[in-house]
Amino acid sequence: MADCYFIGIGGTGSKCVNNYVYSSAAGLGPDRLWIGMVDQDDANGNVAESRSNIENYQRVRRILRTPGLSDINDKTDLFKTNITTQVGQTSWCPLPGTAPTLKDVFSYDLLNKDLQDTIDCLYHPQEELNLELDEGFRARPSIGAAAILSRVQENDPFWVNIFNAIDSAKAGTEVRIFLVSSIFGGTGASGFPSIARLIRSEMDKRGIRDGVYLGGALMLPYFKFPKPGEDEIKEVAYAESFLEQSRGALDYYHRLFEKEQRKTFDQLYLVGWDPLIELPVFEKGGNLQRNPALLPELFTSLAASRFFMANSVDNGIFHIARNDANAFSWDDFPEINDQQKIVKDNLSQMTRTALAYREIYYPYLVDQWRKVKNESWFRNTLLKQGVDFNNDETSLNFNNLLAYFENYLDWLANMIHFSQNATVQGIDLVDVNMFSQYENSQVTISDKVRDHQLKQFNSLISGVNSSSLAKVFLKMNYSRVPKNRTGIGAFVGALYESCKS
Amino acid sequence: MRFISSLIIVSIMIALIIIPAYIVAFIDIAFIGRGDALRNIIFYIIDQDPNIPGEERRFMAEDLLIFGIQPLLIYLTSFWSIIFISWIIVTEFLRIDRPNKAFKFMWIWFLFLIVMLVLSGYMTYYFLYSQKDVYQFVGGPQITSIIFLTTILSLILFYLTTLFITSRVNRPTVPLATILMRT
Numbered sequence: 001m002a003d004c005y006f007i008g009i010g011g012t013g014s015k016c017v018n019n020y021v022y023s024s025a026a027g028l029g030p031d032r033l034w035i036g037m038v039d040q041d042d043a044n045g046n047v048a049e050s051r052s053n054i055e056n057y058q059r060v061r062r063i064l065r066t067p068g069l070s071d072i073n074d075k076t077d078l079f080k081t082n083i084t085t086q087v088g089q090t091s092w093c094p095l096p097g098t099a100p101t102l103k104d105v106f107s108y109d110l111l112n113k114d115l116q117d118t119i120d121c122l123y124h125p126q127e128e129l130n131l132e133l134d135e136g137f138r139a140r141p142s143i144g145a146a147a148i149l150s151r152v153q154e155n156d157p158f159w160v161n162i163f164n165a166i167d168s169a170k171a172g173t174e175v176r177i178f179l180v181s182s183i184f185g186g187t188g189a190s191g192f193p194s195i196a197r198l199i200r201s202e203m204d205k206r207g208i209r210d211g212v213y214l215g216g217a218l219m220l221p222y223f224k225f226p227k228p229g230e231d232e233i234k235e236v237a238y239a240e241s242f243l244e245q246s247r248g249a250l251d252y253y254h255r256l257f258e259k260e261q262r263k264t265f266d267q268l269y270l271v272g273w274d275p276l277i278e279l280p281v282f283e284k285g286g287n288l289q290r291n292p293a294l295l296p297e298l299f300t301s302l303a304a305s306r307f308f309m310a311n312s313v314d315n316g317i318f319h320i321a322r323n324d325a326n327a328f329s330w331d332d333f334p335e336i337n338d339q340q341k342i343v344k345d346n347l348s349q350m351t352r353t354a355l356a357y358r359e360i361y362y363p364y365l366v367d368q369w370r371k372v373k374n375e376s377w378f379r380n381t382l383l384k385q386g387v388d389f390n391n392d393e394t395s396l397n398f399n400n401l402l403a404y405f406e407n408y409l410d411w412l413a414n415m416i417h418f419s420q421n422a423t424v425q426g427i428d429l430v431d432v433n434m435f436s437q438y439e440n441s442q443v444t445i446s447d448k449v450r451d452h453q454l455k456q457f458n459s460l461i462s463g464v465n466s467s468s469l470a471k472v473f474l475k476m477n478y479s480r481v482p483k484n485r486t487g488i489g490a491f492v493g494a495l496y497e498s499c500k501s
Numbered sequence: 502m503r504f505i506s507s508l509i510i511v512s513i514m515i516a517l518i519i520i521p522a523y524i525v526a527f528i529d530i531a532f533i534g535r536g537d538a539l540r541n542i543i544f545y546i547i548d549q550d551p552n553i554p555g556e557e558r559r560f561m562a563e564d565l566l567i568f569g570i571q572p573l574l575i576y577l578t579s580f581w582s583i584i585f586i587s588w589i590i591v592t593e594f595l596r597i598d599r600p601n602k603a604f605k606f607m608w609i610w611f612l613f614l615i616v617m618l619v620l621s622g623y624m625t626y627y628f629l630y631s632q633k634d635v636y637q638f639v640g641g642p643q644i645t646s647i648i649f650l651t652t653i654l655s656l657i658l659f660y661l662t663t664l665f666i667t668s669r670v671n672r673p674t675v676p677l678a679t680i681l682m683r684t
Contacts, residue, residue, distance in 0.1 A: 364600045372600040374679035376669035454598070469598035470670075477669035 002174035002213075003165055004030045004308045009038045009181035009195065010188025011046050011291070012219050014091070016180040016300040018050040019293060021057050022411050023301040025404070026350035027077025028336070028343065030308040034084050034161060037091035038195065040147065040187050045290030051090045053407065057083055060404045063397045063488055070387075070397075070487025077346055078353070078496045092158040094151040103129045105147050145190040152198055166202055169211035176313065177212070178304045182219040183249045183270075184242040192218065193256065196264045213266045215307035217300035218253075220272030221246050223291075225279040268317045269303035271296050274325075277422040280441035292443070293411050295328070295419035295427060302343060305336050326424035330463055345501065348461040351412060351430055352499035353492075354405035355460065356472055359435075359449050361495065365398045377476040377494070385481060385490040397488055406445060409435055414443045428462045466501035473498075504589065507666040511585040514662040518654055519578050526570045542566065546647070548640035561638045569635045573628035577621060581655075584617050585662055592671040604673035614659055621655040622648045 008017035014037045023029060035054060039047050061079045064072045072078060095105060103109070106119055108129065123129050152159055165175045179196055181188030196214060203212055221242040257263065273296045299320070307313065322332045333343040364372045365382075369389050372378050388394055413436035416427045434453050436445050458468040467475070475498035481490045524530070527538055534541040542562040547553075553561070591613075597603045630637065630644045639647070663675050664682065672678045 360599045368601065375600055375673065376679075376682075376684060378600065379683070468596075470596040473598050473600075474668070474670050 001031050002176045002308065003034070003168065004032060005034045005036070005162060005165060005175070005177040006304055007036050007038060007162075007177065007179050007195065008050070009179060009191035010185055011039065011041065011044055012182035012185065012297070013037060013180045013188050013191075014039055014044065014047040014050045015291065015293060016217070016219070016297050018046070018053050018411070019297045020180075020301045020304055021050070021053045021083065022408055023298070023305065023347075024081035024083060025057060025060075025079055025408065026346045027080050028301065028305050028346050029081035029083075030305070031080065032082045032084070033308070034165075035090070036086060036158060036161070038094070038148070038187065038191050039091055040094055042091060042093040042096070047091050049290060054083060054085055054090055056400070056404050056407065058085075059400050063400060064492055065489065066487075068486070070489040071485060072489035072493040072496075073482055073484045075482075076493050076496060078350065078492065086158050086161055089158050092156070094147045101130050101132060102147065105150055145194050148187075148191050148194045149198070152195070162199065163202055166199070166206060166208060166212055169203075169208050170206070173211065175212045176308055177214050178307050179214070179216040180219075180300045180304070184219075184221055184245045188219075189245065189249055192216065193253070193264070200262070200264055213307075213313040214264065215267040215269075215304070215313070216265050217269040217271060217303045219296065219300065220270055221276060222271070222273035222296040223279050223294055224276040225281065263315065266313050266315055267303075267307050269300065270317065270319055271299045271303070273422060275422050277419055279418065292414040292418040295415055298415070299334075302334055302336060306334070310337050324425075327426070327428060328419075328423050329428040344461075344464075348430075348464065348466070348501050349496060349499055350408065352457070352460060352466065352472075352501070353496045354408050355435060355449070355457070356469065356499055357405050357492075357495060358402060358409070359454060360469060360473075362398065362402050365491075366395045375477075377473070377479070381476070381479065381481060381491040381494045382488075385486050385488075387487055387491070394488075401488075401492070410443070410445050413438075413445060417443045430462065431456070431460050434460060461501060464501045467498075503668060507589055508586075510665045511582065511662060514658055514665075515578055515581050515585075518658055519574055523574055526566065526574070539563065539566070546639050546643050548638065548643075550640075561635070565629070565635050565638050568632070569629045569638070573624060576624050576628065577651075580620060580624065581617070581658065584613060584659070585666060588613055588663060589666060592667060592674065595671060595674075597670045601673075603671050606671075606674045607676065610663065610674050610676070613663075614656070617655050617659045618652050622652045625651040 006017065006020055008014045008020075017035055017037055020029065021035070024033065037047055037050060041047065057079070061082070063070060064079050065082075074080075102123060108116060108119060111119070119129070162177065165173075165177070169175050177199060179192055181192040183189055183192075196216060199212075199214060203209075224242070273294075277294055277296075279291060303318070320334055322328060330344040336342050364378070369378070373383065373389075382389075412430060413432040416429060416432045417436070417438040420426050434456060435449050436443055454469055457472075458466050460466070472495075476494055479494040479498060481494065485493050525533060525538070526542075529537050535544055539559065539562050542565060543558050546565065547558055547561050591609060592606075595603070595606055595609075597606075625648050626644065629635065629639050629647060660675075664678050667675050667678065669682075669684070672682060
């Protein structure tokens with residue numbers, strides 16, 4: 001298995017990172033994965049959410065996969081991927097600091113007159129050179145490209161990981177790097193080709209021709225949001241310009257790929273959505289910019305998994321289309337490396353596990369465990385596996401698991417609710433109404449799913465008549481814990497297997 | 502598979518009571534009582550009224566065997582089988598879907614137990630004492646002891662059998678089962 005690196009660039013890139021972490025939790029990722037984000041808007045809500053998701057993932061994975069203490073075993077897909085990041089720097093900000101401007105990047109005031117004039121020709125002196133960039137490059141790839149290329153340094157801890165990985169290819173290790181961003185907007189559109197070419201040039205510098213593969217997913221316009229106010233329109237991305245920008249960017253890529261001797265990308269995936277998904281709210285940046293997960297982003301995860309998990313990397317530019325423009329179902333997902341139903345199977349199983357854990361089992365793993373301590377499932381999957389319920393850390397671990405599963409359900413519900421409006425017959429994947437509500441352009445997870453709704457648990461996943469909660473409980477009671485499962489991992493493993501469709 | 506093994510357990514448990522009872526009632530075994538099945542009935546079960554002649558007592562014992570004990574054993578076997586199969590079916594239909602739910606249905610176990618004890622006791626009373634073919638052949642103290650014994654055996658049979666045939670999901674419906682059964 002190759003060493004895998006996933007880099008999300010810009011706001012959309014960070015959303016795709018978030019998406020890939022959840023996909024990895026569902027077992028769709030590779031065995032080992034390094035994740036990083038590049039975003040000028042470091043305080044961006046989506047970046048913060050992805051960062052938090054990665055930390056939570058790592059915490060839960062430690063709970064489930066610490067051999068000797070708690071182990072779900074290596075045959076189980078759940079939280080299979082060992083996700084690592086640059087410690088303390090999950091995301092890299094090209095221009096850190098308070099309100100940096102392009103003038104600061106170029107040390108404009110220190111340049112001689114000729115260079116200042118040149119820069120004035122390239123960038124608008126008032127609008128662009130003095131634009132405060134603490135909330136991103138505001139849909140100006142030309143600014144982003146300059147800023148990113150000027151700040152990527154070999155000794156930056158974030159990039160050291162990538163460059164060391166490239167070096168390791170000399171020793172025969174296969175390295176696969178996957179970049180994700182949007183083709184529109186600022187940071188992503190500028191960072192995607194810049195970083196890709198930078199990696200290629202680093203390979204050339206080191207004389208590496210083989211062993212390092214570069215893949216990428218570019219998000220074409222797939223959403224739109226209300227036009228910003230007149231006072232903001234000059235300095236922010238707005239949806240109407242997305243198509244125009246995308247056309248320009250695609251033309252740029254076309255010219256780039258046409259003249260290059262060696263392909264920058266071994267695999268490139270282009271993902272779009274028609275018609276555009278309408279987002280109800282708009283924030284120009286900062287911690288308030290927390291756009292909901294959308295279905296097209298999931299395709300970047302599947303593309304990444306295909307790229308990472310294939311035995312060999314075949315060259316190409318890939319596209320996919322829905323079976324029916326007015327509907328979306330499980331059949332519209334691609335297979336991953338000849339595993340036809342892996343997306344449906346894994347996401348279904350994860351969703352059922354998350355909901356069953358939250359609604360049925362969690363209360364009996366914390367406060368009410370004494371009431372059920374003699375029940376078979378509890379004795380076999382927990383007590384006999386050495387889980388100590390008198391230890392405060394145990395309930396903390398169960399709380400962490402709950403938090404992760406709730407976040408997962410929230411992510412899924414957001415993705416489906418918000419993506420519905422662009423598909424006439426709706427998104428027919430998971431009955432998210434069972435555990436969430438969409439009101440006033442907001443998705444909320446129900447505090448408690450009602451009993452009559454839980455009776456429909458077997459039809460939670462569209463197109464599958466899976467086992468009911470009673471059947472899941474029966475399986476839990478008769479589950480055999482393999483010898484290499486211990487601790488909380490034994491319980492979660494049993495639940496995960498019982499929730500198989 | 503679970504159902505098949507439950508049915509096998511039911512058969513074994515019922516056989517453990519019915520077969521010895523049949524053997525004791527119909528087969529001469531030297532070390533049991535008088536060493537003769539008929540004499541055992543005459544001596545231990547038939548009313549000890551001294552006014553009943555010996556020949557008459559023999560006829561009463563033969564009638565009791567044919568019209569009382571034999572149908573009683575058949576009816577008890579059938580009844581107990583029906584009770585246990587019903588128990589298996591009813592508990593399956595409880596559809597326990599979460600922890601701490603099954604014990605709320607313990608009343609159903611008690612209901613089955615009461616039906617089991619009452620009907621087993623009544624069948625014993627009817628077949629051995631009150632039906633016209635053998636009316637009052639058995640003495641009053643004897644029938645009381647036999648009904649008591651049948652009830653106790655039914656209680657033990659019901660508890661042990663439900664302990665083994667109840668699925669792990671429904672085990673909390675059987676008193677103390679979750680403590681006694683460690684699987």
